[in-house]
Amino acid sequence: MLISQKIEAEFNNQIGNELGNSHQYLAIAAYFEKEGLFGLAKIYAKQADEEREHAMKFVKFILDAGGTPRYPAIPEPRNSFSSAIDAAQLAYDSEVRTTDQIYALVELALSERxxxxxxxxxxxxxxxxxxVSSADTRLNVIRRAGPNVLMVEAYLAHT
Incomplete structure (x- = not known):
């Protein structure tokens, strides 16, 4: 096997993190769709697909390295939001957390050479x-729109 049991375990944990992110983005997309903000809903649904693809990259790597992928239980995502800013902030915070998780995996790989x-x-x-950059941009655009999130939809239609 080309990876240690510890790397395999941590990569399997990251599969769960990525799938959890995917579920959270689906919940955010559903919130925006329920609010009639279809442009934002589409963006977050696409993000959910990307997060699932990230999980599958870890699965493929583990298999290629001779390990066994495991799919940990995924906690229920947050399903209610007080505002568009609240939803976008959660997405941004999730990406910052994921960055820290990836950095920890890099440190582990380096420590094991x-x-x-x-x-x-x-x-x-x-x-x-x-x-992180995309999540930050979306959050800032939504913040600038203030209570008139329909302006964000108009902005998205022209980008």
Missing amino acids: NHIAHNFLQWFVSEQLEE
Whole structure:
């Protein structure tokens, strides 16, 4: 096996984290759709798909490295939000937390001198720059719109 049991266990844990993020984005998308904010709903539904793809990258890596993927239980996502800002803030906070999780995996790979795992994780390091930046931009646009979130929908229609 090309990875230690510890790396395998932590990567399996990250599968759960990524799937949990996917579920949370689905809940955010449902909130926006219920509010009639279909542009935002579409963005967050797409994010849910991306998070699932991230989980599957870990699954494939574990298999390729000779390990056994495991799918941990996924906690129920938060399903209610007080506002569009609240929902977007949760998404942003989730991406910051995921970045910290990826950094911890990188540190683990480096501490074990596992260059295969370290190389694999570099895609996620780069991806988190885009994820955090996009989440921050969405949050700031929603904040600027204030109570008139329909302005965000108009903005999205022109971007």
